Amino acid sequence: MQIEDYVKAGKIASEVRETVRVKDWIGKTVYEICEEVENEILKKGAQCAFPVNTSINEIAAHYTAEPNDPITITDSDLVKIDLGVQINGFIADTAVTVCYDPQFDGLVQAAEESLEKAMSMVKVGVKASDIGRAIEATIKQRGFKPIANLSGHSLDKYTIHAGKTIPNIWSIGGFTLSGDSAYACEPFVTTADAGGFVRNGKIKNIFALNSRKKTKNVEADKLLDFIWENFNMLPFALRWITKQWEEKEARELLDHLIKKKAVQAYSILVEIHGQKVAQAEHTFIPNETGALITTISQ
Ligand code: MN
Ligand code: MN
Numbered sequence: 001m002q003i004e005d006y007v008k009a010g011k012i013a014s015e016v017r018e019t020v021r022v023k024d025w026i027g028k029t030v031y032e033i034c035e036e037v038e039n040e041i042l043k044k045g046a047q048c049a050f051p052v053n054t055s056i057n058e059i060a061a062h063y064t065a066e067p068n069d070p071i072t073i074t075d076s077d078l079v080k081i082d083l084g085v086q087i088n089g090f091i092a093d094t095a096v097t098v099c100y101d102p103q104f105d106g107l108v109q110a111a112e113e114s115l116e117k118a119m120s121m122v123k124v125g126v127k128a129s130d131i132g133r134a135i136e137a138t139i140k141q142r143g144f145k146p147i148a149n150l151s152g153h154s155l156d157k158y159t160i161h162a163g164k165t166i167p168n169i170w171s172i173g174g175f176t177l178s179g180d181s182a183y184a185c186e187p188f189v190t191t192a193d194a195g196g197f198v199r200n201g202k203i204k205n206i207f208a209l210n211s212r213k214k215t216k217n218v219e220a221d222k223l224l225d226f227i228w229e230n231f232n233m234l235p236f237a238l239r240w241i242t243k244q245w246e247e248k249e250a251r252e253l254l255d256h257l258i259k260k261k262a263v264q265a266y267s268i269l270v271e272i273h274g275q276k277v278a279q280a281e282h283t284f285i286p287n288e289t290g291a292l293i294t295t296i297s298q
Helices: 003-022 030-043 102-121 128-141 218-231 247-259
Strands: 047-056 059-061 078-087 090-099 152-155 182-185 188-190 198-209 263-271 277-279 282-286 291-293
Touching: 003 030, 003 078, 003 090, 003 282, 003 291, 030 047, 030 078, 047 090, 047 198, 059 078, 059 188, 059 198, 059 277, 078 102, 078 277, 090 102, 090 182, 090 277, 102 128, 102 182, 102 188, 102 277, 102 282, 198 218, 218 247, 247 263
Parallel strands: none
Antiparallel strands: 047 059, 047 078, 059 263, 078 090, 090 282, 152 182, 182 282, 188 277, 198 263, 282 291
């Protein structure tokens, strides 16, 4: 584990997240947001670990802008901006919810508070199920509901979901935190009337390499090599390949790679009752007394 690279990535991620938090995004398109935030990461000398997610209202996660995506932020939107920074494959994963309508402040605060509560208890040997229980209790005390089928995760080099999950509800079993791994904790909060679960939506605009096996379509195989060289196994967006390929061709080649199972496409995740969702997220490395929270603001 490369602590220094985790720390560098975390510092950049937290700086960018804090810029995102205070900015007035009303009237901006999701395309403008994604490009601006991603460029900010690159300017600071790091790479994006995944396309910036701008998931609005009942979309809990996994929406990123299409090329020139016209969807525009309004003053009643609740926008989860989730960003990933990587240095040599070591990842910082962090998110903030921006919202300009005070009636949703409670949801945002519940996400932040439950994350703080979780961060106050993490250390080597703590059970993931106890973290989930604390997150759930904090959210419910405020009169809201956690999203039960979204969770935090272990991180590994060039791997965002490395196999272990940190639940947002109390659940049986699970693992205990190790000092040899980095983790992301990410409570998702919705209203008391909500279902408290997400389902897959129709839209898929985040992709990742599945296999490097050639498909025998020369141009598609070129794209396959390009993806591996530039993004490794990490997620990417169509926007990231339309500088090399014209958009229509890029879409066709990508579809071909998906059909051949060389690339997988991720669905957006939508709250089942269409209720608004807030999120907060930090990356941390546990130690004997607590944790190094790599994405905390300095
Ligand atoms: Mn994230
Ligand atoms: Mn995450």
